[in-house]
Amino acid sequence: MSVSVDNFLKNVYLLNQETGSPVTSSHLAGRLEISVAAVTDMARKLGAQGLLDYRPYKALTLMPAGKEVALKIVRKHRLWELFLYEVLKMDLMSVHEEAEKLEHHTSDDLMEHINRFLGHPDFDPHGDPIPGIGGRIPSEKGVVLLREIGEEEACIVAKLRYRNAETSEMYDRFGLKKGIRLKVVRMFPFDGSIEVEFPGGREVVLSEKLAQNIFCIKQ
Amino acid sequence: MSVSVDNFLKNVYLLNQETGSPVTSSHLAGRLEISVAAVTDMARKLGAQGLLDYRPYKALTLMPAGKEVALKIVRKHRLWELFLYEVLKMDLMSVHEEAEKLEHHTSDDLMEHINRFLGHPDFDPHGDPIPGIGGRIPSEKGVVLLREIGEEEACIVAKLRYRNAETSEMYDRFGLKKGIRLKVVRMFPFDGSIEVEFPGGREVVLSEKLAQNIFCIKQ
Protein backbone atom coordinates (compact mmCIF):
# COMPACT_ATOMS: atom_id res chain seq x y z
CA MET A 1 0.00 0.00 0.00
CA SER A 2 1.78 3.12 -1.22
CA VAL A 3 0.91 6.71 -0.37
CA SER A 4 -0.62 7.12 -3.85
CA VAL A 5 -2.88 4.11 -3.41
CA ASP A 6 -3.88 5.23 0.10
CA ASN A 7 -4.85 8.65 -1.14
CA PHE A 8 -6.66 7.33 -4.15
CA LEU A 9 -8.90 4.99 -2.16
CA LYS A 10 -9.41 7.43 0.70
CA ASN A 11 -10.57 10.16 -1.64
CA VAL A 12 -12.94 7.92 -3.57
CA TYR A 13 -14.55 7.25 -0.21
CA LEU A 14 -14.58 10.86 1.01
CA LEU A 15 -15.73 12.34 -2.27
CA ASN A 16 -18.62 9.93 -2.39
CA GLN A 17 -19.54 10.71 1.23
CA GLU A 18 -19.36 14.45 0.73
CA THR A 19 -21.23 14.74 -2.54
CA GLY A 20 -23.49 11.72 -2.26
CA SER A 21 -23.00 11.19 -5.97
CA PRO A 22 -20.91 8.81 -8.14
CA VAL A 23 -17.19 9.56 -8.22
CA THR A 24 -15.93 10.27 -11.73
CA SER A 25 -12.33 10.18 -12.89
CA SER A 26 -12.14 13.91 -13.52
CA HIS A 27 -13.74 14.67 -10.18
CA LEU A 28 -11.15 12.55 -8.40
CA ALA A 29 -8.31 13.93 -10.51
CA GLY A 30 -9.24 17.45 -9.43
CA ARG A 31 -9.30 16.41 -5.81
CA LEU A 32 -5.95 14.60 -5.93
CA GLU A 33 -4.43 17.31 -8.11
CA ILE A 34 -3.16 14.83 -10.68
CA SER A 35 -4.09 14.38 -14.33
CA VAL A 36 -7.15 12.43 -15.37
CA ALA A 37 -4.88 10.04 -17.24
CA ALA A 38 -3.07 9.23 -14.01
CA VAL A 39 -6.40 8.40 -12.40
CA THR A 40 -7.34 6.03 -15.22
CA ASP A 41 -3.98 4.28 -14.86
CA MET A 42 -4.29 3.81 -11.14
CA ALA A 43 -7.95 2.85 -11.37
CA ARG A 44 -7.18 0.02 -13.76
CA LYS A 45 -4.42 -1.18 -11.47
CA LEU A 46 -6.59 -1.12 -8.36
CA GLY A 47 -9.38 -2.78 -10.31
CA ALA A 48 -7.07 -5.69 -11.12
CA GLN A 49 -6.25 -5.95 -7.41
CA GLY A 50 -9.88 -6.20 -6.42
CA LEU A 51 -9.87 -2.94 -4.48
CA LEU A 52 -11.92 -0.91 -6.92
CA ASP A 53 -14.80 -1.65 -9.24
CA TYR A 54 -13.40 -0.20 -12.43
CA ARG A 55 -15.19 -0.31 -15.76
CA PRO A 56 -14.12 1.97 -18.60
CA TYR A 57 -16.16 5.17 -18.78
CA LYS A 58 -18.11 4.31 -15.63
CA ALA A 59 -17.98 5.93 -12.22
CA LEU A 60 -15.49 4.63 -9.67
CA THR A 61 -16.75 2.61 -6.73
CA LEU A 62 -14.88 0.90 -3.94
CA MET A 63 -14.98 -2.86 -3.55
CA PRO A 64 -15.21 -4.12 0.05
CA ALA A 65 -11.43 -4.60 0.32
CA GLY A 66 -10.84 -1.09 -0.98
CA LYS A 67 -13.36 0.42 1.39
CA GLU A 68 -11.60 -1.28 4.26
CA VAL A 69 -8.32 0.36 3.27
CA ALA A 70 -10.04 3.73 2.85
CA LEU A 71 -11.69 3.58 6.25
CA LYS A 72 -8.43 2.66 7.92
CA ILE A 73 -6.69 5.68 6.43
CA VAL A 74 -9.58 7.95 7.39
CA ARG A 75 -9.39 6.55 10.91
CA LYS A 76 -5.69 7.27 11.12
CA HIS A 77 -6.13 10.75 9.71
CA ARG A 78 -8.79 11.71 12.21
CA LEU A 79 -7.10 10.16 15.23
CA TRP A 80 -3.92 12.03 14.36
CA GLU A 81 -5.81 15.29 13.98
CA LEU A 82 -7.39 14.91 17.39
CA PHE A 83 -4.08 13.93 18.97
CA LEU A 84 -2.20 16.85 17.47
CA TYR A 85 -4.94 19.23 18.55
CA GLU A 86 -5.80 17.94 22.00
CA VAL A 87 -2.49 16.59 23.23
CA LEU A 88 0.13 18.61 21.42
CA LYS A 89 -1.98 21.77 21.29
CA MET A 90 -1.29 22.41 17.66
CA ASP A 91 -3.21 25.02 15.76
CA LEU A 92 -6.48 23.62 14.39
CA MET A 93 -5.51 25.10 11.06
CA SER A 94 -2.40 22.99 10.68
CA VAL A 95 -3.47 19.61 12.03
CA HIS A 96 -4.99 18.58 8.72
CA GLU A 97 -1.79 19.02 6.73
CA GLU A 98 0.22 17.11 9.32
CA ALA A 99 -2.31 14.28 9.51
CA GLU A 100 -2.33 14.12 5.73
CA LYS A 101 1.27 12.90 5.88
CA LEU A 102 1.27 10.90 9.11
CA GLU A 103 -1.77 8.80 8.15
CA HIS A 104 0.41 6.87 5.68
CA HIS A 105 3.28 6.11 8.00
CA THR A 106 1.60 4.92 11.16
CA SER A 107 1.43 1.25 12.08
CA ASP A 108 -1.81 -0.19 13.44
CA ASP A 109 -0.02 -0.74 16.72
CA LEU A 110 1.06 2.89 17.07
CA MET A 111 -2.43 4.02 16.12
CA GLU A 112 -3.97 1.93 18.87
CA HIS A 113 -1.59 3.42 21.41
CA ILE A 114 -2.77 6.85 20.34
CA ASN A 115 -6.39 5.74 20.38
CA ARG A 116 -5.99 4.47 23.93
CA PHE A 117 -4.21 7.64 25.01
CA LEU A 118 -7.14 9.67 23.69
CA GLY A 119 -9.71 7.46 25.42
CA HIS A 120 -11.23 5.85 22.30
CA PRO A 121 -12.76 9.04 20.91
CA ASP A 122 -15.62 9.08 18.39
CA PHE A 123 -15.06 12.44 16.68
CA ASP A 124 -12.11 14.41 15.38
CA PRO A 125 -11.60 18.11 16.12
CA HIS A 126 -13.58 19.11 13.04
CA GLY A 127 -16.50 17.01 14.22
CA ASP A 128 -15.98 14.22 11.72
CA PRO A 129 -16.65 10.68 12.94
CA ILE A 130 -13.65 8.41 13.51
CA PRO A 131 -14.28 4.98 11.91
CA GLY A 132 -13.73 2.08 14.29
CA ILE A 133 -11.33 -0.80 13.72
CA GLY A 134 -14.14 -2.92 12.34
CA GLY A 135 -15.20 -0.07 10.06
CA ARG A 136 -18.18 1.03 12.16
CA ILE A 137 -18.83 4.75 11.94
CA PRO A 138 -20.06 6.62 15.02
CA SER A 139 -23.57 7.89 14.46
CA GLU A 140 -24.13 11.56 13.73
CA LYS A 141 -27.85 11.57 14.24
CA GLY A 142 -29.33 15.03 14.58
CA VAL A 143 -26.43 16.60 12.72
CA VAL A 144 -27.69 18.66 9.77
CA LEU A 145 -26.48 21.45 7.51
CA LEU A 146 -26.90 24.93 8.92
CA ARG A 147 -29.38 25.70 6.16
CA GLU A 148 -31.80 23.09 7.58
CA ILE A 149 -32.23 25.16 10.73
CA GLY A 150 -35.28 27.46 10.60
CA GLU A 151 -35.21 31.22 11.14
CA GLU A 152 -35.22 32.25 14.79
CA GLU A 153 -34.07 28.77 15.79
CA ALA A 154 -30.85 28.06 17.70
CA CYS A 155 -28.33 25.25 17.21
CA ILE A 156 -24.95 23.95 18.38
CA VAL A 157 -22.14 23.72 15.83
CA ALA A 158 -21.21 20.04 15.50
CA LYS A 159 -18.92 19.94 12.51
CA LEU A 160 -16.91 22.37 10.41
CA ARG A 161 -15.86 20.59 7.28
CA TYR A 162 -12.23 21.06 6.37
CA ARG A 163 -11.84 22.03 2.73
CA ASN A 164 -8.57 23.95 2.60
CA ALA A 165 -6.43 26.35 4.61
CA GLU A 166 -8.61 29.27 3.53
CA THR A 167 -11.84 27.90 4.99
CA SER A 168 -10.02 27.17 8.24
CA GLU A 169 -8.92 30.76 8.31
CA MET A 170 -12.46 31.97 7.76
CA TYR A 171 -13.78 29.81 10.60
CA ASP A 172 -11.11 31.40 12.74
CA ARG A 173 -11.98 34.95 11.72
CA PHE A 174 -15.69 34.49 12.35
CA GLY A 175 -15.02 32.69 15.62
CA LEU A 176 -16.71 29.54 14.33
CA LYS A 177 -15.82 26.58 16.52
CA LYS A 178 -17.23 23.16 17.30
CA GLY A 179 -19.56 23.45 20.26
CA ILE A 180 -20.58 27.10 20.03
CA ARG A 181 -24.24 28.14 19.92
CA LEU A 182 -25.64 29.94 16.88
CA LYS A 183 -29.05 31.48 16.35
CA VAL A 184 -30.26 31.66 12.75
CA VAL A 185 -31.56 35.20 12.28
CA ARG A 186 -32.49 35.21 8.64
CA MET A 187 -32.06 33.21 5.44
CA PHE A 188 -31.67 35.02 2.14
CA PRO A 189 -33.10 32.85 -0.62
CA PHE A 190 -31.65 35.22 -3.24
CA ASP A 191 -28.06 34.04 -2.76
CA GLY A 192 -28.44 31.33 -0.15
CA SER A 193 -26.59 33.31 2.48
CA ILE A 194 -27.54 32.99 6.14
CA GLU A 195 -27.48 35.59 8.89
CA VAL A 196 -26.56 34.14 12.29
CA GLU A 197 -26.16 35.51 15.78
CA PHE A 198 -23.15 34.50 17.87
CA PRO A 199 -23.14 34.28 21.67
CA GLY A 200 -22.83 37.87 22.84
CA GLY A 201 -25.14 39.18 20.16
CA ARG A 202 -22.74 39.65 17.27
CA GLU A 203 -24.56 39.16 13.96
CA VAL A 204 -22.85 37.93 10.82
CA VAL A 205 -23.92 36.98 7.31
CA LEU A 206 -22.39 33.73 6.04
CA SER A 207 -22.17 33.04 2.32
CA GLU A 208 -23.92 29.98 0.94
CA LYS A 209 -20.60 28.46 -0.05
CA LEU A 210 -19.23 28.74 3.46
CA ALA A 211 -22.50 27.68 5.12
CA GLN A 212 -22.42 24.48 3.05
CA ASN A 213 -19.60 23.34 5.31
CA ILE A 214 -21.22 24.10 8.64
CA PHE A 215 -23.19 21.36 10.36
CA CYS A 216 -25.08 21.63 13.61
CA ILE A 217 -27.63 20.11 15.94
CA LYS A 218 -31.03 21.76 16.52
CA GLN A 219 -31.62 23.02 19.97
CA MET B 1 14.31 16.14 0.48
CA SER B 2 13.07 12.60 -0.19
CA VAL B 3 13.12 9.68 2.23
CA SER B 4 16.04 8.19 0.29
CA VAL B 5 18.08 11.37 0.59
CA ASP B 6 17.24 11.69 4.30
CA ASN B 7 18.36 8.15 4.97
CA PHE B 8 21.48 8.49 2.91
CA LEU B 9 22.71 11.59 4.71
CA LYS B 10 21.62 10.39 8.14
CA ASN B 11 23.49 7.14 7.76
CA VAL B 12 26.67 8.75 6.49
CA TYR B 13 26.59 10.73 9.71
CA LEU B 14 25.74 7.83 12.02
CA LEU B 15 28.14 5.38 10.42
CA ASN B 16 30.95 7.86 10.82
CA GLN B 17 30.01 8.51 14.45
CA GLU B 18 29.77 4.85 15.30
CA THR B 19 32.90 3.59 13.64
CA GLY B 20 35.01 6.71 13.82
CA SER B 21 36.38 5.85 10.39
CA PRO B 22 35.74 7.06 6.83
CA VAL B 23 32.46 5.97 5.29
CA THR B 24 32.91 3.95 2.12
CA SER B 25 30.28 3.27 -0.52
CA SER B 26 30.10 -0.43 0.23
CA HIS B 27 29.89 0.21 3.93
CA LEU B 28 26.95 2.56 3.42
CA ALA B 29 25.34 0.24 0.88
CA GLY B 30 25.34 -2.54 3.46
CA ARG B 31 23.79 -0.28 6.04
CA LEU B 32 21.06 1.01 3.74
CA GLU B 33 20.48 -2.43 2.25
CA ILE B 34 20.80 -1.17 -1.30
CA SER B 35 23.35 -1.95 -4.01
CA VAL B 36 26.73 -0.22 -4.13
CA ALA B 37 25.79 1.13 -7.55
CA ALA B 38 22.76 2.85 -6.07
CA VAL B 39 25.02 4.49 -3.51
CA THR B 40 27.35 5.80 -6.21
CA ASP B 41 24.38 7.22 -8.10
CA MET B 42 22.96 9.00 -5.12
CA ALA B 43 26.36 10.19 -3.95
CA ARG B 44 27.03 11.89 -7.26
CA LYS B 45 23.62 13.53 -7.13
CA LEU B 46 24.09 14.81 -3.57
CA GLY B 47 27.60 15.93 -4.45
CA ALA B 48 26.19 18.12 -7.21
CA GLN B 49 23.77 19.62 -4.70
CA GLY B 50 26.53 20.56 -2.30
CA LEU B 51 25.34 18.22 0.44
CA LEU B 52 28.09 15.66 0.14
CA ASP B 53 31.78 15.80 -0.67
CA TYR B 54 31.90 13.18 -3.38
CA ARG B 55 35.04 12.31 -5.29
CA PRO B 56 35.22 9.08 -7.27
CA TYR B 57 36.84 6.23 -5.31
CA LYS B 58 37.16 8.34 -2.18
CA ALA B 59 35.34 8.01 1.12
CA LEU B 60 32.05 9.88 1.57
CA THR B 61 31.97 12.92 3.82
CA LEU B 62 29.17 15.33 4.57
CA MET B 63 29.40 18.96 3.60
CA PRO B 64 28.03 21.45 6.15
CA ALA B 65 24.63 21.63 4.45
CA GLY B 66 24.42 17.84 4.39
CA LYS B 67 25.39 17.52 8.02
CA GLU B 68 22.65 19.96 8.92
CA VAL B 69 20.09 17.77 7.17
CA ALA B 70 21.51 14.66 8.84
CA LEU B 71 21.38 16.16 12.31
CA LYS B 72 17.81 17.32 11.80
CA ILE B 73 16.71 13.82 10.88
CA VAL B 74 18.60 12.33 13.82
CA ARG B 75 16.92 14.87 16.08
CA LYS B 76 13.49 13.94 14.77
CA HIS B 77 14.24 10.24 15.09
CA ARG B 78 15.32 10.49 18.69
CA LEU B 79 12.57 12.85 19.79
CA TRP B 80 10.00 10.51 18.27
CA GLU B 81 11.57 7.51 20.01
CA LEU B 82 11.39 9.22 23.36
CA PHE B 83 7.84 10.39 22.75
CA LEU B 84 6.60 6.96 21.71
CA TYR B 85 8.31 5.38 24.70
CA GLU B 86 7.56 7.89 27.44
CA VAL B 87 4.19 9.27 26.41
CA LEU B 88 2.55 6.51 24.43
CA LYS B 89 4.20 3.74 26.44
CA MET B 90 5.21 1.78 23.40
CA ASP B 91 7.55 -1.15 23.68
CA LEU B 92 11.19 -0.04 23.63
CA MET B 93 11.75 -2.69 21.00
CA SER B 94 9.38 -1.14 18.49
CA VAL B 95 10.00 2.59 18.88
CA HIS B 96 12.99 2.50 16.54
CA GLU B 97 11.05 1.09 13.60
CA GLU B 98 8.25 3.59 14.06
CA ALA B 99 10.65 6.54 14.40
CA GLU B 100 12.45 5.33 11.30
CA LYS B 101 9.32 6.17 9.30
CA LEU B 102 7.99 9.19 11.19
CA GLU B 103 11.29 11.08 11.09
CA HIS B 104 10.72 11.77 7.38
CA HIS B 105 7.18 13.05 7.65
CA THR B 106 7.29 15.44 10.56
CA SER B 107 7.35 19.21 10.08
CA ASP B 108 9.69 21.32 12.17
CA ASP B 109 6.64 22.83 13.80
CA LEU B 110 5.20 19.49 14.87
CA MET B 111 8.61 18.42 16.13
CA GLU B 112 8.86 21.49 18.33
CA HIS B 113 5.46 20.80 19.80
CA ILE B 114 6.69 17.34 20.73
CA ASN B 115 9.95 18.72 22.05
CA ARG B 116 8.04 21.13 24.28
CA PHE B 117 5.69 18.40 25.45
CA LEU B 118 8.70 16.32 26.47
CA GLY B 119 10.36 19.23 28.28
CA HIS B 120 13.29 19.76 25.89
CA PRO B 121 15.00 16.44 26.62
CA ASP B 122 18.69 15.77 25.93
CA PHE B 123 18.69 11.99 25.49
CA ASP B 124 16.52 9.42 23.77
CA PRO B 125 15.40 6.19 25.46
CA HIS B 126 18.50 4.36 24.23
CA GLY B 127 20.70 7.00 25.81
CA ASP B 128 21.65 8.66 22.54
CA PRO B 129 21.98 12.44 22.57
CA ILE B 130 19.30 14.48 20.82
CA PRO B 131 20.91 17.13 18.59
CA GLY B 132 19.56 20.64 19.22
CA ILE B 133 17.98 22.87 16.61
CA GLY B 134 21.30 24.60 16.03
CA GLY B 135 23.03 21.24 15.72
CA ARG B 136 24.57 21.26 19.19
CA ILE B 137 24.91 17.78 20.64
CA PRO B 138 24.40 17.26 24.39
CA SER B 139 27.64 16.20 26.01
CA GLU B 140 28.14 12.58 26.97
CA LYS B 141 31.20 13.09 29.11
CA GLY B 142 32.00 10.14 31.28
CA VAL B 143 30.17 7.74 28.98
CA VAL B 144 32.47 4.90 27.89
CA LEU B 145 32.18 1.41 26.44
CA LEU B 146 31.61 -1.29 29.03
CA ARG B 147 35.01 -2.75 28.20
CA GLU B 148 36.71 0.38 29.55
CA ILE B 149 35.47 -0.40 33.03
CA GLY B 150 38.01 -2.28 35.11
CA GLU B 151 37.39 -5.61 36.84
CA GLU B 152 35.65 -5.29 40.19
CA GLU B 153 34.46 -1.80 39.26
CA ALA B 154 30.81 -0.78 39.10
CA CYS B 155 29.04 1.44 36.57
CA ILE B 156 25.63 2.76 35.50
CA VAL B 157 24.34 1.82 32.06
CA ALA B 158 23.99 5.06 30.09
CA LYS B 159 23.35 3.88 26.57
CA LEU B 160 22.35 0.70 24.79
CA ARG B 161 23.00 1.14 21.12
CA TYR B 162 20.19 0.06 18.86
CA ARG B 163 21.43 -2.18 16.06
CA ASN B 164 18.43 -4.30 15.12
CA ALA B 165 15.42 -6.04 16.61
CA GLU B 166 17.62 -8.91 17.77
CA THR B 167 19.91 -6.82 19.98
CA SER B 168 16.87 -5.16 21.52
CA GLU B 169 15.53 -8.59 22.32
CA MET B 170 18.82 -9.58 23.93
CA TYR B 171 18.84 -6.45 26.10
CA ASP B 172 15.37 -7.41 27.17
CA ARG B 173 16.31 -10.99 27.99
CA PHE B 174 19.32 -10.01 30.05
CA GLY B 175 17.37 -7.26 31.76
CA LEU B 176 19.73 -4.62 30.39
CA LYS B 177 18.18 -1.17 30.73
CA LYS B 178 19.37 2.41 30.81
CA GLY B 179 20.06 3.39 34.40
CA ILE B 180 20.74 0.00 35.95
CA ARG B 181 23.95 -0.67 37.90
CA LEU B 182 26.40 -3.30 36.70
CA LYS B 183 29.55 -4.61 38.36
CA VAL B 184 32.24 -5.92 36.06
CA VAL B 185 33.31 -9.26 37.50
CA ARG B 186 35.79 -10.45 34.96
CA MET B 187 37.06 -9.73 31.45
CA PHE B 188 38.08 -12.64 29.19
CA PRO B 189 40.81 -11.48 26.84
CA PHE B 190 40.51 -14.72 24.87
CA ASP B 191 37.23 -13.76 23.21
CA GLY B 192 36.61 -10.29 24.57
CA SER B 193 33.59 -11.38 26.57
CA ILE B 194 32.79 -9.71 29.88
CA GLU B 195 31.23 -11.17 33.00
CA VAL B 196 28.97 -8.72 34.84
CA GLU B 197 26.90 -8.81 37.99
CA PHE B 198 23.36 -7.41 37.96
CA PRO B 199 21.65 -5.88 40.98
CA GLY B 200 20.51 -8.86 43.06
CA GLY B 201 23.67 -10.80 42.38
CA ARG B 202 22.84 -12.46 39.08
CA GLU B 203 26.02 -12.98 37.07
CA VAL B 204 26.04 -13.10 33.27
CA VAL B 205 28.70 -13.34 30.58
CA LEU B 206 28.19 -10.90 27.70
CA SER B 207 29.79 -11.59 24.31
CA GLU B 208 32.22 -9.06 22.93
CA LYS B 209 29.88 -8.29 20.06
CA LEU B 210 27.04 -7.46 22.39
CA ALA B 211 29.26 -5.59 24.88
CA GLN B 212 30.42 -3.34 22.03
CA ASN B 213 26.97 -1.74 22.17
CA ILE B 214 26.82 -1.13 25.90
CA PHE B 215 28.00 2.20 27.26
CA CYS B 216 28.14 3.25 30.87
CA ILE B 217 29.46 5.72 33.41
CA LYS B 218 32.05 4.70 35.99
CA GLN B 219 30.89 4.79 39.55
Place this chain on the structure above:
DNA sequence: TTTTTAGTTTAAGGTTGCTTAAAATCGCTT
Protein backbone atom coordinates in the same frame (compact mmCIF):
# COMPACT_ATOMS: atom_id res chain seq x y z
C1' DT C 1 -30.16 10.31 -36.97
C1' DT C 2 -26.23 12.82 -37.18
C1' DT C 3 -23.27 16.02 -34.95
C1' DT C 4 -21.07 18.09 -31.14
C1' DT C 5 -18.65 18.13 -26.97
C1' DA C 6 -17.37 16.77 -22.48
C1' DG C 7 -15.18 13.18 -20.44
C1' DT C 8 -12.11 9.07 -20.71
C1' DT C 9 -8.62 6.17 -22.47
C1' DT C 10 -4.44 5.23 -24.90
C1' DA C 11 0.16 6.39 -26.24
C1' DA C 12 4.57 8.17 -25.55
C1' DG C 13 7.73 10.10 -22.54
C1' DG C 14 10.07 11.86 -18.02
C1' DT C 15 11.89 11.33 -13.14
C1' DT C 16 13.32 8.89 -9.08
C1' DG C 17 15.30 5.21 -7.03
C1' DC C 18 16.42 0.98 -7.40
C1' DT C 19 18.58 -3.63 -9.80
C1' DT C 20 22.35 -6.73 -12.18
C1' DA C 21 26.34 -7.17 -14.93
C1' DA C 22 30.37 -5.47 -17.18
C1' DA C 23 34.24 -2.29 -17.13
C1' DA C 24 37.46 0.55 -14.75
C1' DT C 25 40.37 1.80 -10.94
C1' DC C 26 42.89 1.50 -6.63
C1' DG C 27 46.25 -0.07 -3.79
C1' DC C 28 48.52 -4.04 -2.05
C1' DT C 29 51.54 -8.22 -2.88
C1' DT C 30 54.66 -10.46 -5.24
Place this chain on the structure above:
DNA sequence: AAGCGATTTTAAGCAACCTTAAACTAAAAA
Protein backbone atom coordinates in the same frame (compact mmCIF):
# COMPACT_ATOMS: atom_id res chain seq x y z
C1' DA D 1 56.99 -3.04 -12.15
C1' DA D 2 53.43 -6.14 -12.91
C1' DG D 3 49.62 -8.57 -11.43
C1' DC D 4 45.73 -9.42 -8.48
C1' DG D 5 41.69 -8.84 -5.73
C1' DA D 6 38.61 -5.84 -3.77
C1' DT D 7 36.06 -1.83 -4.54
C1' DT D 8 33.81 1.49 -7.33
C1' DT D 9 31.91 3.24 -11.50
C1' DT D 10 29.41 2.81 -15.71
C1' DA D 11 25.85 0.86 -18.48
C1' DA D 12 21.45 -0.93 -19.31
C1' DG D 13 17.07 -1.80 -17.63
C1' DC D 14 12.84 -1.99 -14.55
C1' DA D 15 8.79 -0.41 -11.61
C1' DA D 16 5.99 3.22 -9.73
C1' DC D 17 3.92 7.46 -10.62
C1' DC D 18 3.46 11.11 -12.85
C1' DT D 19 2.98 14.31 -17.39
C1' DT D 20 0.99 16.05 -22.16
C1' DA D 21 -1.20 15.14 -26.39
C1' DA D 22 -3.84 12.40 -29.48
C1' DA D 23 -7.60 9.11 -30.12
C1' DC D 24 -11.77 7.45 -28.75
C1' DT D 25 -16.74 7.04 -26.47
C1' DA D 26 -20.91 8.13 -24.81
C1' DA D 27 -24.50 10.82 -24.22
C1' DA D 28 -26.71 15.35 -25.15
C1' DA D 29 -27.99 18.76 -28.81
C1' DA D 30 -29.27 19.74 -33.31
